Amino acid sequence: MEDKIKNGKLSLEVTTTENRCPIGEKVGxxxxxxxxxxxxxxxxxxxxxxIARLAANAVAKEEPYRRGCHGEFLTVPHSKIAQWMNNSEKIxxxxGCFLRCHGRILENMIGKERLVQFDALSHYKKYTDKFDIHEVPEEERIQVAEDVADWILETLSGREIEDGHTSTFRMNTIP
Ligand code: SF4
Incomplete structure (x- = not known):
């Protein structure tokens, strides 16, 4: 793995596919x-x-948002889902946390300007001693995720009104 790191960037190789997901093509x-x-x-x-996944599902239920698919975006570049995400004014x-595993990939793919990033943990600040999702009861997981989704929707809404444009980069981190 170390030989894949150069100038602070980690390179990965992805095996291509000719396959397409029929419903993904339609939705994208x-x-x-x-x-x-x-x-x-x-x-x-x-x-x-x-919690990040549940929050994304909740945000995507509201207008004008919809659920994207990181798998297709990253590994099936000719899919309609990837095309939609690539052509979108923002993503x-x-x-889930300050490690920003997807943020560090996507900011190199589409640029920080079009990427509106959130660190869910920076909002709810709990469960840092837990790993397994089942260590938190389902009802509580959903409640925390809905609270994160509300925060994100409020932030997106407020930012668009205040800034007058939608490409402002916002990142929330914890030390
Ligand atoms: S380490 Fe944090 S940002 Fe990375 S995949 Fe896990 S929860 Fe998400």
Whole structure:
């Protein structure tokens, strides 16, 4: 792995595919036509990634947002989902914690200007001694994720009104 790091950047190779996801093609195409804004999360396997994932689902239920797919965006560049995300005026990204696993990838792919990044943990500030999602009861996980989603929607809304444009980069981190 060390030989893949050069000038502070880690390079990965992805095996290409000719396959397409039929429903992904339909959804990506429709979302692009309708000008929806993609929302993705880091999808980390711990409680922090799970809360980010649930929050992304909740944000994507509101207008003009819709759920993007990081897998297709990163590894199926000719898919309609990737095309929609690439052509979108911005992408909302919810990372689970300060490691910003997806933020550090996407800012090199689409640029910081079009990426609106959030660190979910910086908002709820809990569970740092836990890994397994089941260490937090389901009802509590959902409640925390909905609180994160409300914060993100409020921030997105306020920023657009205050700044008058939608490409301002916002990042929330904890030390
Ligand atoms: S940002 Fe945090 S929660 Fe998300 S994948 Fe990385 S380490 Fe896991």
């Amino acid at each position: 195409s429709g979302n692009e036509t309708e000008g929806k804004i993609p929302v993705i999360s880091c999808e980390g396997g711990c409680i922090r990634g799970e 909302v990204l919810i990372d």
